[in-house]
Amino acid sequence: xxxxxxxxxxxxxxxxxxxxxxxxxxxxxxxxxxxxxxxxxxxxxxxxxxxxxxxxxxxxxxxxxxxxxxxxxxxxxxxxxxxxxxxxxxxxxxxxxxxxxxxxxxxxxxxxxxxxxxxxxxxxxxxxxxxxxxxxxxxxxxxxxxxxxxxxxxxxxxxxxxxxxxxxxxxxxxxxxxxxxxxxxxxxxxxxxxxxxxxxxxxxxxxxxxxxxxxx
Ligand code: DX5
Ligand code: ZN
Numbered sequence: 001x002x003x004x005x006x007x008x009x010x011x012x013x014x015x016x017x018x019x020x021x022x023x024x025x026x027x028x029x030x031x032x033x034x035x036x037x038x039x040x041x042x043x044x045x046x047x048x049x050x051x052x053x054x055x056x057x058x059x060x061x062x063x064x065x066x067x068x069x070x071x072x073x074x075x076x077x078x079x080x081x082x083x084x085x086x087x088x089x090x091x092x093x094x095x096x097x098x099x100x101x102x103x104x105x106x107x108x109x110x111x112x113x114x115x116x117x118x119x120x121x122x123x124x125x126x127x128x129x130x131x132x133x134x135x136x137x138x139x140x141x142x143x144x145x146x147x148x149x150x151x152x153x154x155x156x157x158x159x160x161x162x163x164x165x166x167x168x169x170x171x172x173x174x175x176x177x178x179x180x181x182x183x184x185x186x187x188x189x190x191x192x193x194x195x196x197x198x199x200x201x202x203x204x205x206x207x208x209x210x211x212x213x214x215x216x
Contacts, residue, residue, distance in 0.1 A: 007196030053080030070099035085111030138175030147176025159189030
């Protein structure tokens, strides 16, 4: 069984409440925050997260694509994030560690993500602290891109790392996930799938969520 996290970035923002309701059968809701600096795009942030928190009981899977995430992680926790995942490339190692500890001190799940060009070994110094490892299968910044197959061995590596350390950490994949690539990810060791355009462009969102969840 895989956990399924529909990415709100692909929703119709003029109908956000109804869009969230339409994916309520998922395991969590993926919320992409972009700052226009770490990635060449700007999405949505704290006030929208607050509104989303009030609109759903789903756990909120917040993905920060921002530089120096330690400045803001506590505020995302306070606005209703259940998991806060940020990028290992986004600051110096000691600041990344500080940000991880700040999320944990709030009692929330914490994750680190790697862009396609960053090896899983970059996460090793922090791995024992993590609840989530997020492997990007596209360059972060935009929905609707094609899956980068070179990311697949990184899922196996991340799963092996978690097993070696004896930690129960999700291995989550983000970008280009659909029926075919989702199966490849789960076969490679991922247990959580983010899917934006695949779910929100489908006429049967519930059915596609069930399909992805059934992958093992
Ligand atoms: C990309 C975001 C993704 C995006 C995925 O930077 O982090 O979460 O919404 O979109 P799809 O599933 O359309 O590739
Ligand atoms: Zn994301």
